[in-house]
Amino acid sequence: MSADLLALVPLYGAWVILLTTFLSCLAVPVPTSLIMLAGGGFVASGDLSLLHVGGGALLGAVLGDQAGFLIGRRGGSGLVTRLGRRPSRAAVVGRARAALARWGGVSVFLSRWLFSPLGPYVNFVGGAGGLPWRVFSIWSVAGESIWVTIYVSLGASFAGRLDQIAEIATSTAGVLAAGLVTLGLGWLIWRRPRG
Amino acid sequence: MTPKGRSWLKLAFVVALGLTLMFGVKLSRHLIGWDGQADMSASLESWMTPRYVARIREVPPEAVAEALDLARDGSGRRITLGEIAQARGVTFDELSRTLDLRIQEGTVR
Numbered sequence: 001m002s003a004d005l006l007a008l009v010p011l012y013g014a015w016v017i018l019l020t021t022f023l024s025c026l027a028v029p030v031p032t033s034l035i036m037l038a039g040g041g042f043v044a045s046g047d048l049s050l051l052h053v054g055g056g057a058l059l060g061a062v063l064g065d066q067a068g069f070l071i072g073r074r075g076g077s078g079l080v081t082r083l084g085r086r087p088s089r090a091a092v093v094g095r096a097r098a099a100l101a102r103w104g105g106v107s108v109f110l111s112r113w114l115f116s117p118l119g120p121y122v123n124f125v126g127g128a129g130g131l132p133w134r135v136f137s138i139w140s141v142a143g144e145s146i147w148v149t150i151y152v153s154l155g156a157s158f159a160g161r162l163d164q165i166a167e168i169a170t171s172t173a174g175v176l177a178a179g180l181v182t183l184g185l186g187w188l189i190w191r192r193p194r195g
Numbered sequence: 196m197t198p199k200g201r202s203w204l205k206l207a208f209v210v211a212l213g214l215t216l217m218f219g220v221k222l223s224r225h226l227i228g229w230d231g232q233a234d235m236s237a238s239l240e241s242w243m244t245p246r247y248v249a250r251i252r253e254v255p256p257e258a259v260a261e262a263l264d265l266a267r268d269g270s271g272r273r274i275t276l277g278e279i280a281q282a283r284g285v286t287f288d289e290l291s292r293t294l295d296l297r298i299q300e301g302t303v304r
Contacts, residue, residue, distance in 0.1 A: 003277070006242035010273045038242075045250040047273050160237030160251035168225045174218030182215050185208040189201065 002034060002163070009038045013048050014056030021057045021148075025064025026071075027120035033151060033173075034166040040155020041162060054152055061112075061144040062137075065123050069136055072127020080128050097129055104131040105139045112143025113150060117177040239291040241277030248276070252298055262297035 008016045017039045024032040039053035084093035100107075104126060111122040126136050151169070158165045237251055245263055249256040260267065263279060280290040 003240060003242050006240070007275045007277060009242070010244050010247075010275060041247065041250075042244070045244065045247040046256070047244050047246050159247065164225065164229060168222065168229070171218050171222035171225060175215060175222055178211055178214035178218055182208060182211040185204055185211055189204050189208060 002031065005031065006034070006038050006162075009035060010042055010047050013042075014052040017053060018056040018060035018063075021060035022064040022067070025061055025120055025123065026068050031166070033169050034162060036148065036151035037155035037158075037162050037166055037169070040152035040157075041159035043152065044156035044159050050152070054148055057148040057152065058141075058144055061148065062141055065112075065119075065140040065144065066137070068120055068123030069127040069131075069133070069140075072124035072129075074127075076124060076128025077130060080130075100126070100129045100131055104129075105135045108136055108139035109143040112140065113147035115177045115180050116147060116173050118180070239276060239295065241280070241287045242275050244273055244275055245279075248294065248298075252295075254298055254301070258298060258301050259294070262294055262301060 017035055020030050020032050020035045023030045036057055039048065039057060042048040043050045043053050080093060080097075083089045084097075107122055108126060108131075111118045154165055154169065155162065239248060243251075245259045245265060246256050249259040252259070265279075276290060276294070277287055280287045283290070
């Protein structure tokens, strides 16, 4: 299965990489890590140019982020406003909005590469919660650039070991993202005053 | 927060902790299983191109093109080993075995 998919990379180059990173930013389960690593491998072999692979991956990711943000804004901001009108929820929504205004940019940046499995959800929440588009976009481009650089470089360095590198990269991303969610939930449960 | 809300949070915490541990175990297994070997010993795959093979076997692209009897008109560029095997009516395993043997012969020579 992954062999059939990887065979498309030298054939369609930037397009298949662009499509994959685009879909992954919308939480569609596609093997983005493997495809980007392979892109790096084909750059190292001289089959594809760095400009096409890096540019395709970055463009796909940034467009995917924009699409996720837009979906959140169109579909979710009304819901958030309605929730905020209810007295029982107003305080929570207000706190969430304040947190987003303060930490939104950093969250977008870090969820592009360090906690990448959380990226798509940050896009939706950012759009729904009213994070300014300019702030979102600047941090999205900055973070995605790091994400693409890491994967393409790893692929170029370990061209013969793509499967193993993909497994290590996916597990590392999983530990970091799930670990962060665990810490966040633990903080919510044990640090907040009871009642 | 309502007691029900807290129960949901605790359930989510247990699930997230479980996922963290699962990925942690997977990661340690892969890192322990990593042989640290260079690309040289990696097996050839059907999605690789001749140039890709040259890269991981650390030989010039011309050596792979010659081992595969590819014409020097650039037609071997961005064709996968799987496609070459199919065009020649041989299995990929046969093609990759022959290719590796010929690369080895070429480097010994």
